[in-house]
Each structure stands twice: as C-alpha cells, then as structure tokens.
Amino acid sequence: MILPALHQVKTTASSDSEVSVPGEYLALEKVRAGDEGFLWFVGAADATVQRLMSMGLIPGAFVKVVRVAPLGDPIMLEICGYQVCVRRREAAALAIRRSGATTPTGTE
Amino acid sequence: MPVLDLLSSRTSTHTRSARIALVGNPNTGKSALFNRLTGSRQRVGNYPGLTIERKSGRMRLRGRDIDVLDLPGLYSLAALSPDEQIVLDVLSGEAKGEPRPDLIVCVVDASNLTRNLFLVSQVAEVGVPMVLVLNMWDAAEATHTTVDYKTLSARLGVPVIPTVASKGRGLDELKRAIAQALDETPRMESVSWPQPVEDAVACLRRGLGDIDDREFSDVALRRMLFDVEGSVIRDSVSHDERSRERIDKARGHIQEGGWDPTQVESLVRYGWLETLLRDIQETPSKPRRSFGESVDDLLTHRVAGVIIFAAIMYVVFQSIYTFAAPFMDYIDAGFSWLGSVVGSALAGTPMLQSLVVNGVIAGVGGVLVFLPQIVILFLFITLLEDAGYMPRAAFLMDRLLGWCGLSGKSFVPMLSSYACAVPGVMAARTIQDPKARLTTILVCPLMSCSARLPVYVLLIGAFIEPATGPVVAGLVLFAMHFVGLAIAVPVAFVFNRIVLKGKRTPFVLEMPPYRVPQMRDMAYRVWSRGREFVINAGTVIFAMSIVIWALSYFPRSAEVAESVRQAEVTTLAATEGISEESAALLIDDDPSRAAVLESKTEAAYLETSYLGRAGQAIQPVFAPAGFDWKITVGVIASFPAREVIISTLGILYNLGADVTEEDSNLVTAMQRATLSDGTPVFSPLVAIALMVFFALCSQCMATLATIARESNWQWAAFTFVYMTALAWLGAVAVYQVGSLIV
Numbered sequence: 001m002i003l004p005a006l007h008q009v010k011t012t013a014s015s016d017s018e019v020s021v022p023g024e025y026l027a028l029e030k031v032r033a034g035d036e037g038f039l040w041f042v043g044a045a046d047a048t049v050q051r052l053m054s055m056g057l058i059p060g061a062f063v064k065v066v067r068v069a070p071l072g073d074p075i076m077l078e079i080c081g082y083q084v085c086v087r088r089r090e091a092a093a094l095a096i097r098r099s100g101a102t103t104p105t106g107t108e
Numbered sequence: 109m110p111v112l113d114l115l116s117s118r119t120s121t122h123t124r125s126a127r128i129a130l131v132g133n134p135n136t137g138k139s140a141l142f143n144r145l146t147g148s149r150q151r152v153g154n155y156p157g158l159t160i161e162r163k164s165g166r167m168r169l170r171g172r173d174i175d176v177l178d179l180p181g182l183y184s185l186a187a188l189s190p191d192e193q194i195v196l197d198v199l200s201g202e203a204k205g206e207p208r209p210d211l212i213v214c215v216v217d218a219s220n221l222t223r224n225l226f227l228v229s230q231v232a233e234v235g236v237p238m239v240l241v242l243n244m245w246d247a248a249e250a251t252h253t254t255v256d257y258k259t260l261s262a263r264l265g266v267p268v269i270p271t272v273a274s275k276g277r278g279l280d281e282l283k284r285a286i287a288q289a290l291d292e293t294p295r296m297e298s299v300s301w302p303q304p305v306e307d308a309v310a311c312l313r314r315g316l317g318d319i320d321d322r323e324f325s326d327v328a329l330r331r332m333l334f335d336v337e338g339s340v341i342r343d344s345v346s347h348d349e350r351s352r353e354r355i356d357k358a359r360g361h362i363q364e365g366g367w368d369p370t371q372v373e374s375l376v377r378y379g380w381l382e383t384l385l386r387d388i389q390e391t392p393s394k395p396r397r398s399f400g401e402s403v404d405d406l407l408t409h410r411v412a413g414v415i416i417f418a419a420i421m422y423v424v425f426q427s428i429y430t431f432a433a434p435f436m437d438y439i440d441a442g443f444s445w446l447g448s449v450v451g452s453a454l455a456g457t458p459m460l461q462s463l464v465v466n467g468v469i470a471g472v473g474g475v476l477v478f479l480p481q482i483v484i485l486f487l488f489i490t491l492l493e494d495a496g497y498m499p500r501a502a503f504l505m506d507r508l509l510g511w512c513g514l515s516g517k518s519f520v521p522m523l524s525s526y527a528c529a530v531p532g533v534m535a536a537r538t539i540q541d542p543k544a545r546l547t548t549i550l551v552c553p554l555m556s557c558s559a560r561l562p563v564y565v566l567l568i569g570a571f572i573e574p575a576t577g578p579v580v581a582g583l584v585l586f587a588m589h590f591v592g593l594a595i596a597v598p599v600a601f602v603f604n605r606i607v608l609k610g611k612r613t614p615f616v617l618e619m620p621p622y623r624v625p626q627m628r629d630m631a632y633r634v635w636s637r638g639r640e641f642v643i644n645a646g647t648v649i650f651a652m653s654i655v656i657w658a659l660s661y662f663p664r665s666a667e668v669a670e671s672v673r674q675a676e677v678t679t680l681a682a683t684e685g686i687s688e689e690s691a692a693l694l695i696d697d698d699p700s701r702a703a704v705l706e707s708k709t710e711a712a713y714l715e716t717s718y719l720g721r722a723g724q725a726i727q728p729v730f731a732p733a734g735f736d737w738k739i740t741v742g743v744i745a746s747f748p749a750r751e752v753i754i755s756t757l758g759i760l761y762n763l764g765a766d767v768t769e770e771d772s773n774l775v776t777a778m779q780r781a782t783l784s785d786g787t788p789v790f791s792p793l794v795a796i797a798l799m800v801f802f803a804l805c806s807q808c809m810a811t812l813a814t815i816a817r818e819s820n821w822q823w824a825a826f827t828f829v830y831m832t833a834l835a836w837l838g839a840v841a842v843y844q845v846g847s848l849i850v
Contacts, residue, residue, distance in 0.1 A: 045370035047188055047337035048614035053374035054184035055616070056223045070410045071507035074516075074615060081391065082220050083619040085503050087510070090614045 025095040029088045031075065035096060036064035039079075043093030052091065056080040063096055125173040126290050127207065129198055131231055132215035133224050134181030135620045137243040139163075140629075141215055141273040142178040145283075170287050177209065183223075185230040186331065186338045189541060196340075199234045200328075208236060211289055213282075215241045218248035218255060218270065221389055222381050229377050232296035233327050238266045239289045240296075241282060245270040247621070256388045263384060266294045274626060299380045301330075304365025305372060308333050308358040315354030333359055334373040400622040407500050417504055420497075421523055424488045435480035443473030459661070467657030471748070472650055479641060481558065485524055485531050486637040487630070492520075494625035499617055506615055512597050513604030515541060515615055518548040522596070525555035526589070529811040530641065533818055543604070549818055550827055551600050553811050554592040556803055559751050563802045564588050566754060570775040571795035584796075591803040595834065656748050660719040672712045676705050719745060733801065733839035734794040734847075738781075743801065750807035793850060797843040805835035 025040055039061045045053065056079050057063065064078040069085075076085045130138045146165030163178040179198060180191035187193045201208030212231055216224035221242070232238060242248075242257055261268035267285040271278030301309075309329045316324060324332075331340040332355050341355070359369040367375070407413050447469045454461035492498055498520060506516030514522075517539045525532030532552040539545035564585055573581040673692075680701075681691040695701045714720045723741030730740045738757070746753040757778065781789040806812065806828045816824035 041371070045336060045368075047186075047335075048616065050186060050334075050336055050370060050374070051183060051188065051614070051616055053371065054186065054226055055618075056226070056378070058374045058378050059371065067404075067408055068410070069408075069503055069507055070414050073507045073510075074503060076408070076503060076619060080220065080223050082223065085499075085506075085615070085617050085619065087506070087615050090616075 025097055028091040028094045028096065031065045031096065033065055033068045037096035037098045039063050040095050040097050041093055042095045045093060048090045049093045052086065055084060057094065125175065126210045127175045127177065128211040128213055128286060129177040129179055129209040130213050130215055131179055131195060132181060133183055133217065133227060134618065136181065136215045136217045136224065137273045138181060138215045139178055141241065141243060142176060144273055144276055144279055146176050169283055182227065184227060186335045188338060199231065199236065210237065211286065212236045212238045213241055213286065214238055215243050218242040218245045219251055219253050221255060222385060225381050226377055229298050229380065232298040235295060237289055237293040238296045239285050240264065240266055240268045242268060242270045243273050246272045252392045254390045259388050264296050266296045299377055302365060302376065304362045304367060308361035311361055312354060312358035315358060316351060319350050333362065333369060336370055403622060408503060413504055417501055427484055432480040432484055436477050439477045439479065443469055462661055463657060467654050468650060472646065476642065479638060481528055482531050482641050483634055483638050486634045489524065489535055490630045490633050491625055494623065494630060496620050496622045499619050502617060510615065512601035513544065513547055514600050515539060515544040518544060521548050521552055522555055525552040525557060528557050529553040529555065529808065530814045533811065533814045536818065546819060546823065547600050547603050549815055550603060551596040553806050553827060553831060554596040554599065554804065556589040556592045560802055562751055562754055564799055567795040567799050570778050571790055571792045575792050588799055588803055591800060595804060656745065660714055660717050660745060662718060664713050668712050668716050669709050672709045673705060676708065732844065733797045734843040736789050739798060746807050748809040750802055793843060793846040797839040800842050801835045801839035804831060804838045806831035
C-alpha cells in the first residue's frame, strides 16, 4: 500500500498545470493491460470518480491495469491489493504516471 | 454519579429488546455472519451486492431479544443508489417506522483492511456505538496479512473481533462483544477534519439556517460539501434553490485552504487510515501470484475467456434442456395420471370434473412441469455466483450490453430466461443499479423460453418443413430463438431513453477472489427458489387457471350439444343413406364415431363459450396478421401460459384436448383447415407470423407475477402491454411484408 504524505497531494489536481505535459501522464481512457503507475487526476471528479476515490483510487495511489475486456472496455485495475473494473469513459478524469516516476508532487 | 449513570443505562437496555445492524462493503460476508447470528439462512453469494433488500432476523443473547438487520453492502455513505440510501436512512434514523439501531456491527474484509475502513470511518461519525468485525480472517492469514487487532481496538476505542463467518469461527467472542457493547456503548475514534473543512461546515450551517428549517448534523453538512452528487445534496438542493449557492460559498473555504472539495474527503480519510494502521498491519511486500489470479488470466482472457464463457453457458443451457427432460416427463405423467384418476372419480359431476381436471390440474401442472428446469438452473447460477464467476462474466459482457443501458450484469438473467423467464427475472436481483435491473427485468421475457419450443416445433413441422425441407426448418427454429434477443437490445435502448429517463449509473464492479462454494448454502438457496416457484404456482397460477377455465367452459348451453349431434346425425344419415334413428344408434355404438362427436361438441362449446365469442369478436384485430378466429382463440387462451395454444388448437380442430405437439393428427387437421371461402387457414407465412407473435408476446402468468413481485404491478402491466403490442406489430409486419413478396 503506497500512499502519499498528505502535504504532497493537498494541491488541487484538476487545475494543476502539470497535467498538460504530454507523455508524462497516461489517461486511463488509453491504458493497455500491464500499464502501471501512480494515479493522478486530469479532470474534475464526478460521482463515479468520487466512488472510485472512496474505494482507494486516490491521487498518488499505485495502480496496475490488470486486464482489458474483449472489446477494449471495461478495464480491470488492481489497487490496494484488490481488483476493480471500470469503464474507460467513466474513469476519464484519471490518469497514471508511469512507473519509475516519483510520487507525484503538487505545485507548492 | 458515574456509577449511577452506568446502573441506569444498564437497566434501561436490559428492559427492552435491542436492535443491531450489520454494515460493511459488498462481499465481506455480512450475510454469512447474519445467518450465523440469527440462524436463518439468507442467501450468501460471492457476488458484490447480493443483499438487495434489507433482511432482518432475531437472536437471543444473554436472555435478551436482539433484532439483527442485514444491510446492503456499500463502499461509501455518499449514497448514489437506492440500496445505499437504505443504509444511510437506517444509520441516520430516518428509515420509516424504525428507530436508529442501538449498535452497528461493522463487517470488514480482514485482507483488505484499508479500503474497508474507509466506510467504517464514515459510519463512526454518525455516532452510534460500534463493534468492528475483521471477517474472512482465514483468507487474510492465507495471504500472510497480519493485523494486530488488539492495538487496532485500542486506537479506535471499539471492540475488534476477528471472525471466519462462513465457518463459524470467532462467533462466541463476537456475541460476547455485542452484549458488552450494548451496555457500554463504545464509540469509535474517527477522522479529525482540517480547519478549512470545519470552517466550511460552520459556514454552511449558518447559510442554510436562514433558508431551511431542518436541523442538519455535521455528517449531513459534510456530505453536502463533499459530494458532487448524492442523496443528501439532492435533497437539500431540491428543497431550496438558494441552497446550491450556500454550498458553493462554503466550499470556497475548503478551496482557500488548498484542498479540492471533491477530493478532500478521500484524501483526509485515507491519510488518517494510513496513520491509524501504521505498525498494525503487515502485508507481504510482493504478494506472490495466487491460484485465483492464474485462473483469472484464463477466464477473463480476450479470446479464451469468451470461449470459456460461451462453453459454460452452453453447458448450463444444455443441462437445463437435457437433465430436466426426464423429470419433466415424470411430473407431466404424474399430473396426467392425477387428472385421469380424479377425472374418473368426478365423472358423475362433469362440471366439477372439468374444473378440476382441465382447469386446476392442467393449469397448475402445466406450470409445475418447469420445476426441474428451475432447480437445475438455480443450481448452476448458485454455483457460478458462489465461486465468484459472475463478476467475471459481467466484465466480459459489459461492452456488448452496456451501450443500450443494460449492464454486464444483465447477461446472466437474460441467458437464464432462455430456459424460463421466471428464474431469469429473479436472477436480475444481482444487478445493483435499479435502472439496469428494471430494464433487464423488462426485456427478460423476450428471450425465447422453453415453453415456446413446443409451439415452434408444431408450426414448423406442419408448415415449414413440408415446404422447405429439414435444413431450412432447423434454421427457422434456430432463428426463432434469436428473434427475442435481437429485439431485446433495441427495446432496452428505447426503455432507457424514453421510459426510464435519467442518467446511466456507472459500472464499478469489484472482482472478489474465487471461493469454494459451501454446499449447505447452495442447497438451501436452490431449495428456497424451488419453494418460491411452487408457492407461486399454487396461488397465482391456480387462480388464473380457474378463471380461464370458466371463460372457456361457460355458458355451455345444452342446445349447443344438441345442434352438433343433430348435424352429425343428419350428415351420417345422408352419406350412408340410412334413417336418422339408425345413424344416431350407429354413432352411439361406435366408440370412434362417439369420440368424434364428443370432440366436435367440445369444439362447439368452446366456440360458443365466452372465450370463443371473445375470439370471434377480437379476430378483426388479428386479421392483418392472417389469423382466423380459431387462431385468435388459441392466442387469447394462451395468455396465461403459451403452451395452452396447443391444446386449444387441438380442441378447435376437432381432435379433443388431449394432443401433443407431435400428434400428426393435429398437424394434418391444421394443414387441411380452410376458411369459409376454401383457402387454407395456414400458409408458411401465417405460421411464421404466428411464431413471431409467440416469440414476442408476454403469454405467461408466472412471469408477469414474478415481475410484479420483483418490481411492482404497474411494471408487470407495462411488460404485458409492450410485449403484446410488439408481438402484434411483429406478426402483422411479417404477414404484410411477406404477402407482398410471396
């Protein structure tokens, strides 16, 4: 279980200038099976994303794309030692920062 | 003083019965624990969201009666769906006619502690005494996850009990803790909110004070601040438009503090949990690949997964077909035997005989004959559910069904409906989203159930095969099974767009680990399903059978029988060149002639019965589909159960009620039947139109009664209307378009 320290993720992610940097972030809409990294927000949280957050998909958490359903959607994610599936479009506000990157930091 | 307090609280809790509620994430074993505590056998499945409704039971603890409430599983108190709303209502004491529970038993999955405790931290803030249960302790041990539950208990300030509910381990300790907690009312330590949140809560309380008379708790105010969407915020905003403004203003405090209001709750709670669980929980740093994961690689593989899924469904479908057949034959033979025994016993009173034999025994027996299918189907569904396969199937199928408003979870009920829509509609209970569940229930009866098969076999055998040969006949039979499915998808789409307006609820589904199904739970569930079905047949079907029988039996005037006999005697006398007296004697003496006369008399009775008259009156409605009045009567008579059309056509075509679909006499009689102008009644086109009608029509009382029970009578009525309309349109379209081509 990898969780960021609170002060590091305090900043509002949805208005973060960093998100516009291409390549660094991989939107959940576009991930493939096997992709993994630290979760980050690239859009505003709607009810579905809030539900996912309450299930542990919070900024900075480590997620892995375990598999993709036959027609490319939904996708199955592994987080906090369990698996959850989501539709790509419904998780469009989420992105992952590829492995190797450090725990995401805010703009503070 | 404290001593006095303690004493007074003791006496007060001892004199009344207490209420406890089980709360937790989906699939944490709440229902298994509930069964163990109360001794009742509520269904337990390895499928998130099996407790769709609330279940309550009773246990005795130290001489005290305790009501135990099993609540639907949920991830967060930000309630989005009705079953989550139930939990919120119960916890806040707003459920109708129910006081707030005296104690909450929070059930968490010990191997997934962090996520499970998120909800617990929300529940703690409601301020009800709590006991925390770390269930599935054995599964946690198996993955080498250890939890120092004593330290956890000390940090939280509430009892923490490890259990294995499915095996009954830790139950005595839990019961002891519950009894003690009811006296000592321990309350759990929870999150301390950052100052900006506290400011926002205070700001919102002031803001809403001017415009809303209601007194809001901190918990409710925080929900309004945090939730983008949810029942609490919906209520407050719909109450007064200005509430929206006040909420936005209060959210400003959170933003000024450097937090995103939509994220602050999860971040603060998970931050708090991290501190809470520090040095308490040890998880293997690199969990080794479990057996379940390797199975998953196969079962949810893009190609192999789909093939296995199809294979499993084929086996289920085929088993229902094959294994059920001999049992169905036994039941059928049993009812025939019963009918003949009761029939001869009641021979002295023909009306009572007809009521019991043709009405009750034929009606109830016609439905009970499907019991073996129900049992076999539920055996498979239970097995797949308990093992944990269903969420995988939902994952595989979601994309195929998702676009029209169904969800991946709709697939199993729809597939079950190919055997019988009754268990199919019941299986829709596993769908959490009420809208997707209702859509699924509404389209399930469109799947081609096994009761349609006899009708197809009869009509294809009589009119398609002679014209086109066996290969095309087989294809037509196959195609008939696809008509319903092909129609169901666009129908579901239309329902979602027009009838069930509103947003599509998201598909967020947890994949539970695979588990070995417990025989005891499985056997009980299959048994209770079977029992439900039999009770239904004994009540609704019983009543309907009597109504239909009465409509097709009365008025039965003696003149009808007399005129049929007279016509028969006259015809025989004319063809044989004998006197009418000898002809009458000849008919009475010759058993085969007497049987023919009896059949013709029955047909005449039916023709002049209320049902027969209705058929003739309604026939113009079905004329565009090419149906004559006899087919119309058959169609009308088969509304309670579609198989009825075979015996009805049998009566109408002068062969007596006792024919089966393989009876070649019925086939030849139908082939020979002509209209008054001499053209044949049936053509391949009429046969196809009739089959399409049967494929789409809602001709099953059992299904409608089940829909009514699973939703309400309005939706059952709606199903009846839309399917009948669809069937009529389908039959007319086939006949009219076909007439242009042929």
